[in-house]
Amino acid sequence: MTPRYSAPRDLVGVTAALADGDGVVVGGGTMVVPDMTHGRTRAAALVDLSRAGLAGVTAGADGVVVGAMTTYTDLVEAGVPLLSSVATGITGGPQIRNRGTAGGSACYANPASDVPACLVALDARMRLASAGGKREVPAAGFFLGGFRTARRPDEVLAEVVLPQLGNALLGYVKFKLAESSWPIVTAATVAVPGTALRVVVGGAAAVPVVVAVDRPSAGSGDPAWRDHVREAVHTALDAAEPWSDVLAPAAYRRRIAPAIAARSAAHALEEDR
Numbered sequence: 001m002t003p004r005y006s007a008p009r010d011l012v013g014v015t016a017a018l019a020d021g022d023g024v025v026v027g028g029g030t031m032v033v034p035d036m037t038h039g040r041t042r043a044a045a046l047v048d049l050s051r052a053g054l055a056g057v058t059a060g061a062d063g064v065v066v067g068a069m070t071t072y073t074d075l076v077e078a079g080v081p082l083l084s085s086v087a088t089g090i091t092g093g094p095q096i097r098n099r100g101t102a103g104g105s106a107c108y109a110n111p112a113s114d115v116p117a118c119l120v121a122l123d124a125r126m127r128l129a130s131a132g133g134k135r136e137v138p139a140a141g142f143f144l145g146g147f148r149t150a151r152r153p154d155e156v157l158a159e160v161v162l163p164q165l166g167n168a169l170l171g172y173v174k175f176k177l178a179e180s181s182w183p184i185v186t187a188a189t190v191a192v193p194g195t196a197l198r199v200v201v202g203g204a205a206a207v208p209v210v211v212a213v214d215r216p217s218a219g220s221g222d223p224a225w226r227d228h229v230r231e232a233v234h235t236a237l238d239a240a241e242p243w244s245d246v247l248a249p250a251a252y253r254r255r256i257a258p259a260i261a262a263r264s265a266a267h268a269l270e271e272d273r
Helices: 011-018 032-037 072-078 083-088 093-099 102-108 115-121 223-238 250-269
Strands: 004-006 023-026 045-048 057-060 063-067 125-130 133-138 143-145 156-162 169-176 183-191 197-202 209-213
Touching: 011 023, 011 045, 011 125, 011 156, 057 072, 063 102, 072 083, 072 093, 083 102, 083 115, 083 169, 102 115, 102 156, 115 183, 115 197, 169 250, 183 250, 197 223, 197 250, 209 223, 223 250
Parallel strands: 004 045, 023 045
Antiparallel strands: 057 063, 063 156, 125 133, 125 156, 169 183, 183 197, 197 209
């Protein structure tokens, strides 16, 4: 059966179209459209966000607000902290950067994608809307497992709110088997002055794993400190649900994750000049 199609003109129209809970949201379409083409996703209704006015980056009192339809290219042009760096290296080149969105990637929730760990590292808040109203979910509580989030079927991700970071230092490193493949492991680091580093590992577990790491006393090149980061990540992953897919088994992901995390932490601190 051909699904019903709608392209609402505003958020109210989007939430009305999703109210029955039987719709699939189409943003940039870089993942949903192929999934539907190959029969991996089925829906009674398609709700297209392209005309709903949900794109754009604005700065407010509570942080930087990123509309759910903001493309990776838009993130780069706006210089959104950390996400702009991530967007420049998104697999797929300009075609994907011009259509794909960080909001769509978050909702797709592939554990090995770039976006989830970065949003958790940034302590982002996910603004969800439904016909019954709006609510916010911390990014750390938004990702529930592989391809599972806290978004209900009658909800749409409207905005992502990033707290003001001030002069925080940022680092992001990922490991891929090939230029055209999904990442195997990602690691994002946020270093706020006067606090421990917040290192978040993606791809090695079903959800992003958060690790707090003390700043090095002898500089980010200190081998002992890097060993400390690797050990902290190894311990945290032991308590997390493992993740495997066709690209790499869980054991391989966990074996390389500590090294990728240490590089991310060091990369952040290298900006401290």
